[in-house]
Amino acid sequence: MTMSEERIQKVLAKAGLGSRREMERAIEEGRVIVNGEKATLGDKVTASDDLRLDGKPVKVENEKVRRVLVYNKPEGEICTRKDPEGRHTVFDRLPKLPGERWVAIGRLDINTSGLLLFTNDGEMANRLMHPSRQIEREYAVRVLGEVSQDNIDAMCAGVELEDGPARFTDVQFFNGKGSNQWFHVVIMEGRNREVRRLWESQGLQVSRLKRVRYGSVFLESTVRAGTWQELPKKEIDRLAASVELPSAPWKSIIKHKRDPMKRKMEKQRTRRSVENKGRV
Incomplete structure (x- = not known):
């Protein structure tokens, strides 16, 4: 074909x-x-x-399998493939893709944790990152200092940063008191340290920053820090549709899924069998 x-x-x-x-x-x-x-x-x-x-x-295929990983980035990891200083990168823990490579959809700075998406479809990655697509990114932010409604209104109206205007499309109080307040904010682009700089423009300091959503994909509590999870085909198709890409074939990269409790029972049976043989 x-x-x-x-x-x-x-x-x-x-x-x-x-x-x-x-x-x-x-x-x-x-x-x-x-x-x-x-x-x-x-x-x-x-x-x-x-x-x-x-x-x-390079093999050109009509029906390329499209894959997406959800990764929970810990603080301290960097978003490059290799680091001359020997620091851990977000690629270190990802599964291997023979003949392909993972492309990161956006970046997070070294002190920011949370949701990172990886795909083997460079075209989809490019569209999801492009500013013209206006893809929502949602962050959980812990702020040091007293946050006023005027601060929130200013950040939503727009602030002039050194690299151009920036704003949140939504800011919602989550919980906390005094100097330990958590907010959820939504932004439509991914410029360097943009979330932190918006808060700093109001004289406020961000002490913790975690991305919890990218477009239609949320970071589930089942994905622990430093681990990844495959996105199912239905969710991948929804993400692709948001940037006007058609559905594509999907195949799990996990070849064998075994129940951990069943594996534990098999080990116990093997150990008992060996012990019984030793008594004969």
Whole structure:
């Protein structure tokens, strides 16, 4: 089966090799070869073309399996693949994807915890991160200082930061008293330290920051810090639809799901069997 022509950067992004922007840079750097010749921006390919990135063949598929992971990032981890200082990165604990790689949907700074999404679909990642899509990000924020309604009104109306205007679309008090108050805030973009800087513009300090939602995906309590969970197909399709992408095939990356209690009972039976043999 052949596929209709698609731009090379889009095909590479769909193959999970990076975001569309990263693949555009790879083309400009001459790292992408099509049928023995260097590709240029604007070129298109079909399934019958020999497409290679850094000398490695890229299989072009019509029905690529789309996967999404929900990861609960602990404080102290950084959002890069490798760190020259040897610090833990958010990629360290993710499952391996033979022939593909995980693409992070957005970032969290080293002192921020909570929800990070990873996918093997670079095109979906690119759309979900793009400011024009206006995807909601919700955070739980612990604030030091007395928060007034005037502060909240100002942050919702808009504040001029050094890199442009910013605002929350919603601020809701959650719980706490005095200098230990928790709020939930919603923002529509992911600029560097934007949530913290909005609060700082009001003379208030953020002491804890945790992302709890990205678009339609919430961080469930079952996903402990430093662990990941697969998103089911229904939720992936909903997320894809929010950025005008069609449904795609899904297949679990967990090959064998075994009940931990059953595994414990099997170990106990094996141990008893060995002990009984020793008595004969």
